[in-house]
Amino acid sequence: MAFQDEITQVLIHELIHAYDDCVAKNLDWKNCAHHACSEIRANHLSGDCHYKRELLRGFMKIRGHEQDCVKRRALMSLKNNPYCSETAAKDAIEAVWDICYNDTRPFDRAP
Template sequence: MVESSTVNGGSTVQECQDMIRRSLRTPIVKFLKEHLEKSGCRIGDNFIKAIHCDKKVSGGYVRGHGTCRTIKARIPRNLQIIVCSNYMNIQDEVNQVVIHELIHAYDDCRAANLDWANCAHHACSEIRAGHLSGDCHYKRELLRGYLKIRGHEQECVRRRVMKSMAGNPYCSESASKDAMEAVWDVCYNDTKPFDRAP
């Protein structure tokens, strides 16, 4: 799940779906899709979809289908990544959500026993998604109002991991923090499928 930083009215579902189509043509998204398929996870036509979300988040990864509690939306069958159109204003925001959630999908695909109810597993995927997606790039942090010059990236990843994990009903704040600290070094340094953090 990606926290929303948008304050404007967002886009329509159709406008957001058009931005998703453009996002699918970007090199990093193509790279992640290719590596998902190499890992044995086929990406269907309906894998990423724009919907209107009730909760203020930018999007989410949903394993399988059903109701996504963290987004409070009914997820269509065979859909695994949603982008909340009402919190998307520009192409860059959609690209970031798609990349972040594709990293979660990749983690789910490559790990035979990934359990999203396990705080350490969830924290690890959030650390990787925050670090590898560019969510915490310096200019994005400045736009969010965080002006720290040194150490901003790791601090941002930690903050965003905690915010995402707040939506996990199996992980209290203290359990989330302990899990994040326990797996930090291994997960932060795990850059697969990239050779290094983009």
Template sequence: MSQPTPPGRNPWNPETDPPPKNTKDDKLVDRWTRYFRLYTGVGVTSAERETLRNEVAQRWDYKDWLKCEEQRDHLMRNSPIIRFLLDELEKSGCAFSREHLKCLPCDATRSGGFSPKQGVQICYNRLISKGHMEDTIAHELIHAYDHCKFKMDLRNCYHHACTEIRAASLSGDCRFLREVRRGHLSFVKQHQVCVRRRATLALKANPNCNAPGVAEEAVNKVFQSCFTDTRPFDEIY
């Protein structure tokens, strides 16, 4: 049975090259010898070193993608918040399957994304743990819920601000320890401060809302009504 090929970026040619072998099939000494040559340049030409560099990149890119696929499937089966949001989406007429949650490579600006046409993007090269993935998927599924339930127009800065406020607040993205790991510590309304900051940053990445002051104004305008709207939850998760 052939192994799957990750979408978005194919560091090997699936038509002519097999996917990278599982490390269990490699000879340990040979593998570490090749890695030593890669990082030191001992005994290799520039062209050979570039070939080795690509080989290592291919191996780890494939492993990260495969790990993302496995963790996503596990969370869809076992995470209470992910299962709850998937159930609520189905009740709202917007059922999501694993094909709607895609593991794809991303740039350094984000760990996930949502598009009404493409579904949820899980950035396998930007996630640091299964907990981070869980929060990221929950965040994006809240965007999906808002789009399904309220027909958001993400070109509208107020609509976008509202869903970013809700997603940051309800997904676990602004938990105390996560904020501390980011280097943000406040003893007064830390959750609200985090939600405002995260929502504003997200809006500034929207070309329709990145003019000076626009993101801040939109977040301030809708903050109270959107922050207190915890649907589909009874309270902040």
């Protein structure tokens, strides 16, 4: 069952990226802000940063764990983008945070 949960979470994460790619006008994965926004949304909406997952990863923070996790995981992904330096990635995440974190489309709310 845990394995199925992992598969489901990964699929939701990747489907958020696919949704963004289809719906966002002129989405450019080379643009750090565009990539950051999709990563923020995918990490937030897929359950990647659920408290139980974070505990299993060894992150024990009680308050603010979900937002810290979303930022940490978005940064990990952006660091793999050859068009985004670590500084550019951090700046992009902060620049788009409020809008992208609060954008729950295609869901009514974050799970």
